[in-house]
Amino acid sequence: MAIRTILEVPDPRLREISKPVETFDKGLKTLVADMFETMYDAPGIGLAAIQVGVPQRLLVIDLQEPLEEDGEPVKNPLVFVNPEILEHSDQDVPYNEGCLSVPDQYAEVDRPDRIKARWQDLDGKVHEEVITGMLATCLQHEMDHLNGVLFIDHLSRLKRDMILKKIAKARKELQAA
Numbered sequence: 001m002a003i004r005t006i007l008e009v010p011d012p013r014l015r016e017i018s019k020p021v022e023t024f025d026k027g028l029k030t031l032v033a034d035m036f037e038t039m040y041d042a043p044g045i046g047l048a049a050i051q052v053g054v055p056q057r058l059l060v061i062d063l064q065e066p067l068e069e070d071g072e073p074v075k076n077p078l079v080f081v082n083p084e085i086l087e088h089s090d091q092d093v094p095y096n097e098g099c100l101s102v103p104d105q106y107a108e109v110d111r112p113d114r115i116k117a118r119w120q121d122l123d124g125k126v127h128e129e130v131i132t133g134m135l136a137t138c139l140q141h142e143m144d145h146l147n148g149v150l151f152i153d154h155l156s157r158l159k160r161d162m163i164l165k166k167i168a169k170a171r172k173e174l175q176a177a
């Protein structure tokens with residue numbers, strides 16, 4: 001297993017449309033293991049393959065909740081290959097989202113609170129389920145990555161530009177230090 005580099009804005013690879021996964025082989029399992037290690041190390045609760053530079057329709061999520069009595073999060077690693085949204089509720093819910101590719105920036109995004117999703121697992125088996133709550137929010141955020149969309153694209157141009165400027169400034173200051 002290996003920790004891979006997470007691409008950050010404005011890397012143009014984050015704007016690529018990822019391609020369907022067609023081969024369910026050992027290479028795919030290695031990529032998924034690396035993605036979990038990278039996500040836990042960051043730390044984050046989700047990661048799409050394109051965030052580590054692999055343009056395939058694949059993402060991982062672990063909300064790591066609820067906490068155990070000793071305060072350690074319970075691991076619940078989920079893998080979604082070739083995910084699709086079949087239906088979504090009309091009701092949107094706001095969530096203060098972050099993104100490992102948009103470092104240290106958070107903003108409220110409205111998304112449907114209930115989706116019916118279809119995806120494949122690492123063996124290619126198809127699953128279909130209604131998903132709600134934080135998992136629905138996170139899955140939609142990660143699925144956006146597969147289409148080259150970032151959470152900042154859901155904001156006004158003014159808010160998006162402010163976030164991008166803050167990141168560029170922070171990077172400049174880090175380089176000067």
Ligand code: K1U
Nearest residue numbers: 043044045046097098099100101137138141
């Ligand atoms: O970069 C990503 O796509 C991961 C992103 C997922 C996400 C967060 C919030 C709403 C929707 C999707 C993150 O994990 S950002 C970091 C984060 O939220 C977090 C980090 C440590 C503990 C708990 C949360």
Ligand code: ZN
Nearest residue numbers: 098099100101
């Ligand atoms: Zn993200």
